[in-house]
Amino acid sequence: MSTYQAKDIQILEGLEPVRKRPGMYIGSTSSTGLHHLVWEILDNSVDEALNGHCNHIEITLHGEDEITLKDNGRGIPVDTFRKTKKSAMEILFTTLHSGGKFQEGNYKVSGGLHGVGMAVVCALSESLTATSRRDGFEWSQTYSCGQPQDKLKKGKATRNHGTEITFRPDPKIFPKIAWNVKGILEQAESKAFLNKGLKITVHENGSTHVFQYPEGIKDFIQKITPAGQSLTPEPLYVEKEDKQLRLEVAFLWTSKTDTVIHSYANAIKTVDGGAHESGFRNGITKALKAYIERRNLLPKGISSVNGDDVKEGLVAIINVYLQGDVEFQGQTKGRLNSDITSQVDSVVRHSLEDFLNTHQTQGDILANRIILAAQARIASRQAKEAVHRKSNVSHRLNLPGKLSDCSSTVREESELFICEGDSAGGSSKQARDRKTQAILPIRGKILNVETATKDKILANQEIQNIVSALGAGIEPHFNYEKLRYGKIILMTDADVDGAHICTLLLTFFYRFMPRLIHENHLYIAQPPLYRIDAGKKTFYAVDDKEKEKIVSKLNGAKYEVGRFKGLGEMPSVDLKNTTMNKDNRTLIRVTIADDQNTNVTFDKLMGKDAQNRFKFIKEKAVFFQDLDI
Structure with a gap:
């Protein structure tokens, strides 16, 4: 029997907890956590701007593993901290829960309130150099893994003021260090949008990008809304400020069915929403319901509109600045x-x-947009109920007839393979693990949901089969708890038609089951296109490039290359060994790095406007010499 005594208890000192459990402070050690270090330092500079002390921030990328952030704010304090013989700068970079944002008066508005940002960045950096320009001089100190490497140095005299921090993340903490330039540019742009007049300059790979927007979020919402889609000539704009709160909102409606809401609190993006989003949605719903009822605009058969009707087609940016204690989750x-x-x-x-x-013509246009959503909701209710099934395995009779279900009832280990055609379905059933792998064949190319009406989508047999098999329904009534499979795997042929079917399926899942993507349930299988036999050895290649690479390594040995016409023509043993066996296969997990750009991409490539696709093809054609069409 093992013992558990006082000697087994470990006390982590200083910044040891950060290095021991970095995920508690930055979420993860993936690319997301890596870039969280950048956002922590950037947010400090933005806080200086929010409080009127800074109007320019510079970000410089040095290769893939080092970055500098510089501002012209007040600079980090460098005088001796009252309780120690260390400088205030050293305390801020080496001590958790230290900072000037606990004391009222230093910062009226701030996004960083926990006093851990700078110390966490320091703890997780292989090297960090901080320079403060204030009190007529430059002051600097270098750190490594949270430990000072020298004492605070007083440098040359200067009239400038501000803070400059250069750091290199620790490769012992982060398995892969590579800056996402696109993500950093987008973050810089969003901070500039949220702070009218603030100039943010990004230097990367010999290029310089400058972001500065005098109209703030009004410029922002016009950028993320495709031209001609807004139902009003200008976005609606609300700004209100009192002693405790400054609220800034820009919003509009389009004829699209999806909702896009970006919310921020003290210039921090609140990806999970919160009180400001709830208040905004409540406010617009009450205002539009009151207007529609007062104008007696409701047609027969509709007693009222609800919040789901109001948010359909909504694009909004909500930006609040709070003074005092701000509660983040x-x-x-x-x-x-x-x-x-x-x-x-x-x-x-x-x-x-x-x-x-005061603008009743535009008011009626928006009201009719909301009423149209209500009519679609009521008209499609019966169809939704028809495809919405309970997940309890005792209701197997409600499952699609073509579904070959697995025997396991444990969601985490169960997988659903969606493949094209009965032939591929037959091969897949022979190759699968019956306990944990289910097969659902669909007939060819499903409906493009980006261009179809909701009624037509819900009446489509292939879509009904997919929704019934998954058991969780669709938005806005998607029930995550009833999802029957831990992995949903799109397994289509390794050719252009297969890619098209995969794209149509991705469009459906993104528009009607986005949580599957956000919760990491959706994957794309990688079946091979070629089989290379060389003596007793067999190799598989997913494309021409991999095939040539394999052949080049055979050093002149005799070989035969066979091309699979499709999954239906592939022997089940090959399909099992390469694509379905959990020990050998390669799956691509579908993720959404940026909802805004993803939404625009689907609209551009799958929407009704063919000109967008024509323009895209013209721009990209130069990169492709040989196409398999």
Whole structure:
């Protein structure tokens, strides 16, 4: 029997907890966590701008593993900390929960309130050099893995002021260090959008990018909304400020069915929403319901509109600045918990009501848009119920007839392979593990949901089969708890037609089951296109490039190359060994790095406007010499 005594208890000192459990402070050690280090330092500079002390921030990427962030704010304090013989700078970089944001008066508004950002970056950096320009001099100190490498140095005299931090993340903590330039540019641009007039310059690979927007989020919403889609000439804009709260909202409606909401609190993106989003949605719903009822615009058969109707086609940016204690959920600040729902609700509702009543022509256009959504909701209710089934395995009779289900009832180990055609379905059934792998063949290319009406989508037999097999329904009534499979794997032929079917399926899942993607349930199989036999050895290649690479390594040995016409023509033993066996296969996990760009991409490539695709093909054609068409 093992013992558990006082000697087994470990106390982590200083920044040891950060290095021991980095995920607690930055979410993970993946690319997301790596870039969280950058956002922590950037947010400090933005806080200086929010409080009127800084108007220019510079970001410089040095290769793939080092970065510098510089601002012209007040600079980090360098005088001796009152309780120690160390400088204030050293305390800030080496001590958790230290900072100037706990004391009222130093920062009226701030996104970093926990006092751990700079110390966490320092702890997880192989090297970090901080320079503070203030009090007429440059002051600098170097750190490594949270430990100072020298004492604070007083440098040359200067009239400039501000902070400059250069750091290199620790490869012992992060398995892969590579800056996502696109992500950094987007983050810099969003910070510039959220702070009117703030200039942010990014230097990378010999290029310089400057972001500065005098109209702030009004410029932002016009950028993310494709030209001609807004139902009003200008986005609606609300701004309100009092002693505790400054609220800034820009929003509009389009004829699209998807909703795009970007919310921020003290210039921090709240990816999980929170009180400000709830208040905003409540406010616009109350205002539009009151306007529609007052104008007696509801047609027969509709008693009222609801929040889902109001948010359909909505594009909004919500930006709040709070003074005093701001309550975020977690160190990564994904959700705002501060109790401001009723304040935001009131401001937005009264502002929108005033606009609707003074611009009745535009008000009626928006009202009709909401009523149309209500009509579609009511008309499709029966169809939704028809495809929405309970996940309890005792209801197997409700499953699609073509589904070859697995015997396991444990979601985490169960997999659903969606393949094209009965022939591929037959091969897959022979190759599968019956306990954990289910097979659902679909007939050819499913409906393009980006261009079809909701009624037509819900009436489509192939889509009904997919929804019934998964058991969780579709948005806005998707029930994650009833999902029957831990992995949904798109397994199509390794050719152009297969890629097209895969794209149509991705479009459906993105529009109607986005949580499957956000929760890492959706994957794409990688079946081989070629089989290379060389003596007793067999190799597989997913494309021409991999085939040539394999052949080049055979050193002149005799070989035969066979090309698979499709999954239906592939021997089940090959399909099992290369694509379905969990020990040998390669799966591509479908993720969404940026909802805004993903939404625009689907609209461009799968939407009704063919000109967008024509333009895309013209721009990209130069990169392709040989196409398998």
